[in-house]
Amino acid sequence: MEAFQAVVTTGIYCAPPCPGRPLTSNVVTFTSAAGAEAAGFRACHRCRPYRGDRSPATSELVCRAIDLIAAGALDETDEAGLAA
Incomplete structure (x- = not known):
């Protein structure tokens, strides 16, 4: 590592x-x-x-979260809702 x-x-x-x-x-x-x-x-x-410092699974998850946040996901819910 x-x-x-x-x-x-x-x-x-x-x-x-x-x-x-x-x-x-x-x-x-x-x-x-x-x-x-x-x-x-x-x-x-x-x-x-x-x-x-990227594993494929982490990068995909982070990119998806960033895309959701950029699309306004946190306007309608909180961090727990985003995680779900």
């Missing part, structure tokens, strides 16, 4: 192949890009780590 490195001093997270080399003492590791974002880090613009 690929680990994502988040740099606490910059607030950015990267995928391991990124050429950026932060100090080890400033790095926190996450197992997913989503976990790093949930912790308040933003994606590195150099390596674009979110591109590799």
Whole structure:
């Protein structure tokens, strides 16, 4: 499993192949890009780590949810209704 490195001093997270080399003492590791974002880090613009953090099932589900939200699904229901 690929680990994502988040740099606490910059607030950015990267995928391991990124050429950026932060100090080890400033790095926190996450197992997913989503976990790093949930912790308040933003994606590195150099390596674009979110591109590799997708499983086909998750991507399809997320895309469907976004399409429903864009179509106004949350205008008529709440998050629980969207999930159903």
